[in-house]
Amino acid sequence: MSATPAPSDTGPRGEGAARLAATERARTLVEPELRSAVASLEPGLGRAVGYHLGWYEADGSPAEAGSGKSVRPALTLMAAAAMGAEPRAALPGAAAVELVHNFSLVHDDVMDGDAYRRHRPTLWKTFGVPTAILAGDALQSLAFITLARHEGPHTARATRCLSHTLIELATGQTLDMAFARRPWRGPKAVTVPEYRRMAEAKSGSLLGCAAEIGAILGGAPATISRAFGRAGRHLGLAFQCVDDIIGLWGDPRRTGKPVLSDLRERKKTLPFLAALAARSPASRELAGHLSASALDDAALARAAVLVEEAGGRRFTEREAEHHLTRGLACLDGVGLPEAARAEFRALIDFLAERTS
Amino acid sequence: MSATPAPSDTGPRGEGAARLAATERARTLVEPELRSAVASLEPGLGRAVGYHLGWYEADGSPAEAGSGKSVRPALTLMAAAAMGAEPRAALPGAAAVELVHNFSLVHDDVMDGDAYRRHRPTLWKTFGVPTAILAGDALQSLAFITLARHEGPHTARATRCLSHTLIELATGQTLDMAFARRPWRGPKAVTVPEYRRMAEAKSGSLLGCAAEIGAILGGAPATISRAFGRAGRHLGLAFQCVDDIIGLWGDPRRTGKPVLSDLRERKKTLPFLAALAARSPASRELAGHLSASALDDAALARAAVLVEEAGGRRFTEREAEHHLTRGLACLDGVGLPEAARAEFRALIDFLAERTS
Numbered sequence: 001m002s003a004t005p006a007p008s009d010t011g012p013r014g015e016g017a018a019r020l021a022a023t024e025r026a027r028t029l030v031e032p033e034l035r036s037a038v039a040s041l042e043p044g045l046g047r048a049v050g051y052h053l054g055w056y057e058a059d060g061s062p063a064e065a066g067s068g069k070s071v072r073p074a075l076t077l078m079a080a081a082a083m084g085a086e087p088r089a090a091l092p093g094a095a096a097v098e099l100v101h102n103f104s105l106v107h108d109d110v111m112d113g114d115a116y117r118r119h120r121p122t123l124w125k126t127f128g129v130p131t132a133i134l135a136g137d138a139l140q141s142l143a144f145i146t147l148a149r150h151e152g153p154h155t156a157r158a159t160r161c162l163s164h165t166l167i168e169l170a171t172g173q174t175l176d177m178a179f180a181r182r183p184w185r186g187p188k189a190v191t192v193p194e195y196r197r198m199a200e201a202k203s204g205s206l207l208g209c210a211a212e213i214g215a216i217l218g219g220a221p222a223t224i225s226r227a228f229g230r231a232g233r234h235l236g237l238a239f240q241c242v243d244d245i246i247g248l249w250g251d252p253r254r255t256g257k258p259v260l261s262d263l264r265e266r267k268k269t270l271p272f273l274a275a276l277a278a279r280s281p282a283s284r285e286l287a288g289h290l291s292a293s294a295l296d297d298a299a300l301a302r303a304a305v306l307v308e309e310a311g312g313r314r315f316t317e318r319e320a321e322h323h324l325t326r327g328l329a330c331l332d333g334v335g336l337p338e339a340a341r342a343e344f345r346a347l348i349d350f351l352a353e354r355t356s
Numbered sequence: 357m358s359a360t361p362a363p364s365d366t367g368p369r370g371e372g373a374a375r376l377a378a379t380e381r382a383r384t385l386v387e388p389e390l391r392s393a394v395a396s397l398e399p400g401l402g403r404a405v406g407y408h409l410g411w412y413e414a415d416g417s418p419a420e421a422g423s424g425k426s427v428r429p430a431l432t433l434m435a436a437a438a439m440g441a442e443p444r445a446a447l448p449g450a451a452a453v454e455l456v457h458n459f460s461l462v463h464d465d466v467m468d469g470d471a472y473r474r475h476r477p478t479l480w481k482t483f484g485v486p487t488a489i490l491a492g493d494a495l496q497s498l499a500f501i502t503l504a505r506h507e508g509p510h511t512a513r514a515t516r517c518l519s520h521t522l523i524e525l526a527t528g529q530t531l532d533m534a535f536a537r538r539p540w541r542g543p544k545a546v547t548v549p550e551y552r553r554m555a556e557a558k559s560g561s562l563l564g565c566a567a568e569i570g571a572i573l574g575g576a577p578a579t580i581s582r583a584f585g586r587a588g589r590h591l592g593l594a595f596q597c598v599d600d601i602i603g604l605w606g607d608p609r610r611t612g613k614p615v616l617s618d619l620r621e622r623k624k625t626l627p628f629l630a631a632l633a634a635r636s637p638a639s640r641e642l643a644g645h646l647s648a649s650a651l652d653d654a655a656l657a658r659a660a661v662l663v664e665e666a667g668g669r670r671f672t673e674r675e676a677e678h679h680l681t682r683g684l685a686c687l688d689g690v691g692l693p694e695a696a697r698a699e700f701r702a703l704i705d706f707l708a709e710r711t712s
């Protein structure tokens with residue numbers, strides 16, 4: 001299974017990570033919405049959700065563990081601002097997108113058996129699988145409540161956008177789980193185009209929704225909100241490429257995961273698939289390693305070198321650059337004010353340069 | 357853990373169960389909506405969802421396994437009809453409620469470790485826990501898509517009703533799971549009032565939503581739609597009482613579950629809690645049985661007799677009657693046409709007399 005889009009959301013607040021005014025602002029604005037939504041849950045369930053969000057320790061005492069970088073709400077608020085709307089107009093959308101993001105993290109961690117996230121044991125590891133299932137369910141429902149609570153002229157369109165994104169997320173995770181059961185080589189191996197389809201559904205769709213829902217709530221007509229959606233989708237795909245690179249070569253002190261974590265779990269991420277597709281001597285040696293039943297630390301380190309030698313890292317970096325360029329190009333036709341364009345540019349640089 | 361509201365939804369179509377024109381009609385109307393919703397899923401995921409709904413066998417071949425009695429959609433359509441609306445107006449609500457019902461069944465079966473439903477292995481038993489989590493997630497999302505797809509003047513209110521119900525369902529399941537960890541006797545034992553709160557959240561809320569959303573989409577003002585919601589809530593509570601009786605004394609050929617299934621799983625259902633609260637000699641003997649680490653078939657049979665002797669069955673039957681009477685009384689103030697009242701009466705009789 002590939003990295004979820006979220007290993008990026010690691011680390012105590014600000015530690016080892018670049019800071020960006022737009023994401024800091026988004027977090028400040030969105031957190032009260034999230035807290036008010038979670039407060040409506042049965043207290044035991046609310047504690048589990050609050051643990052995942054970094055607000056509480058496992059025993060319910062307050063924590064400052066950090067709840068991610070708020071890239072998606074930032075994108076929502078930026079899209080609304082680009083339409084000349086106040087942040088308040090898009091805040092329900094920003095909170096809903098962040099709730100859906102966390103819903104998918106909580107359930108993906110159960111499905112993938114991932115034990116660590118944001119430097120802490122995952123929700124299911126701490127509270128058990130049944131509570132993690134319920135917590136994810138509740139996060140999905142709270143997203144719709146949050147949108148519906150602040151009803152306005154664009155709520156129905158925003159709700160449609162969010163619900164279709166949820167189906168796409170389920171498609172992405174289904175494909176990702178199916179990839180895990182397929183071989184590394186031969187006619188049944190996962191191809192790069194198949195990987196791209198999975199990544200678009202699993203990572204592109206939610207950043208696309210974040211941008212589109214912001215434009216919708218900001219009053220954009222459909223042609224404009226869809227352009228924002230396409231831009232966000234490219235950003236999401238670039239985000240996933242950077243994630244895949246971090247999953248292999250990231251610093252474990254920053255990622256909160258073991259070194260070479262994607263390699264240890266044999267996740268079929270883009271650097272591997274591109275390296276194997278290169279059909280070079282390094283590709284063939286790599287395929288041998290990946291098909292072995294167990295790899296010691298020396299073999300793991302060698303495999304990471306081989307992915308790089310076979311061009312897997314370079315390919316993934318270029319793919320990220322391509323999506324970042326395309327993402328910005330999608331906004332060319334929407335007549336973005338220069339200040340808004342600069343904000344998007346800053347977010348793109350932030351996404352491209354992150355290391356955790 | 358208590359029976360989910362669904363053991364009722366057992367049995368191939370019509371087999372061993374009373375038939376009711378309103379539920380048959382609801383199924384016929386709603387099934388195309390459900391099929392169209394499920395068709396939008398990734399094919400592998402759609403097959404798993406379709407298996408749960410009784411449309412396919414595990415291998416994807418067509419099945420006629422039955423997908424429940426459609427009590428909830430029938431209630432939605434009846435409420436809309438009582439407001440003078442065409443079934444078409446409430447159909448998205450009826451389908452959404454049925455999707456949410458199935459979402460909760462699929463996830464509850466994972467959480468409760470239940471292996472059988474509707475005479476077949478459960479979704480997670482057949483396709484694995486990760487696919488069952490995703491299938492449930494998708495069913496929840498499809499409910500919102502179905503509501504949003506047919507946007508009308510009442511969609512936002514209906515969406516709010518549905519999303520709040522989902523939070524209540526999560527509360528109910530959280531409480532139910534917490535009950536399983538508590539002792540049968542002593543100061544920490546589960547009380548009848550606590551049980552009622554759980555049952556209202558877990559079973560009352562969705563039948564309440566089914567009735568309320570039908571009234572909303574039928575154009576009812578808030579005072580009227582809330583009366584329908586309260587009526588449905590009482591029906592749901594009665595439904596749970598009947599379920600609890602079936603879970604102990606139901607015919608396994610009809611329920612599709614082992615004989616004395618709730619007793620085998622030591623579910624804290626109302627007949628037990630009422631019997632234990634009676635403080636009679638039978639109560640004390642029952643408490644001893646329930647606290648034993650393992651029960652053979654003779655002890656199980658004896659425990660069921662003791663529940664009856666201590667008045668647990670009679671108490672639960674009276675509780676069901678009380679809710680059915682109260683449910684109908686909630687509709688007294690809404691000026692229901694006589695034909696509509698007769699339909700509700702028939703549904704109530706159907707619920708009270710079911711045996712599976």
